[in-house]
């Protein structure tokens with residue numbers, strides 16, 4: 016079985032309070048971003064052991080800690096799964112605020128559920144996904160939502176950005192999620208995100224922000240420079256995604272986002288949502 020785990024964008028992100036479990040409560044709108052890895056999950060021949068092959072962008076850390084394998088182990092603990100051969104081809108930048116690893120984990124759960132006919136409903140898959148990371152649960156249903164608590168509890172919203180031209184720029188700066196959180200002091204959101212997101216996209220520049228962006232930009236000025244470049248190129252809305260360092264711009268009404276003169280080492284995704 017071959018699947019294509021996508022990334023996500025955060026439209027607005029507010030860190031509202033510290034939780035007793037060490038995590039923070041947040042409010043954000045998540046939307047799928049069709050920048051994808053490729054993941055193959057195959058049952059192996061009798062006698063062979065579970066293995067993971069990795070190609071594409073190198074992933075820091077031991078392959079045994081890869082979220083795809085952790086997803087398999089989680090289900091194997093509850094179901095009698097046979098060994099599998101996994102192949103992950105990594106394309107989505109890591110440490111970018113795009114949820115790349117989380118998408119891999121959630122798509123691995125979904126693929127194993129389908130391949131071995133476990134018949135787990137979405138609620139059950141979300142519970143497994145939450146155990147692998149805060150962002151993982153979003154990728155089970157993989158549709159625009161308002162997210163709260165750890166970013167893993169969802170409310171439906173009527174937001175349709177299908178076809179909107181989008182540019183995502185990753186400047187090669189790996190910002191660890193834990194470091195990013197440590198730089199933000201939780202506070203009451205500046206805007207009511209559910210109300211703001213329901214207003215026309217043209218208003219978002221003044222009403223939707225990302226607390227990580229405010230906290231990280233003074234330390235990493237390049238983030239502000241990329242955002243300014245996107246607005247100068249005609250973006251209607253631009254922001255850091257999640258805890259960065261990827262910055263995106265939305266260009267509604269345009270066939271494709273404009274080309275920008277960017278350093279060749281930057282990773283860029285151009286397309287339509």
Ligand SMILES: C[C@](O)(CO)[C@H](O)COP(=O)(O)OP(=O)(O)OC[C@H]1O[C@@H](n2ccc(N)nc2=O)[C@H](O)[C@@H]1O
Nearest residue numbers: 037038039117148149150151165166192193196257258
């Ligand atoms: C920044 C976001 O990408 C926004 O969608 C997510 O909140 C990050 O989610 P994630 O990468 O799945 O993060 P996790 O693997 O669950 O947690 C990594 C670290 O981030 C911090 N963390 C994460 C989520 C959260 N709601 N509060 C936190 O304080 C914790 O220090 C945790 O140890």
Ligand SMILES: Nc1ncnc2c1ncn2[C@@H]1O[C@H](COP(=O)(O)OP(=O)(O)OP(=O)(O)O)[C@@H](O)[C@H]1O
Nearest residue numbers: 075076081082109110111112113114115116117119
């Ligand atoms: N399949 C995977 N893809 C990417 N990173 C993985 C994967 N499996 C495990 N990891 C580990 O997770 C770390 C990246 O997590 P991190 O949260 O920084 O980035 P991310 O998942 O790409 O997106 P985000 O920044 O939105 O959380 C890597 O350093 C790596 O050790």
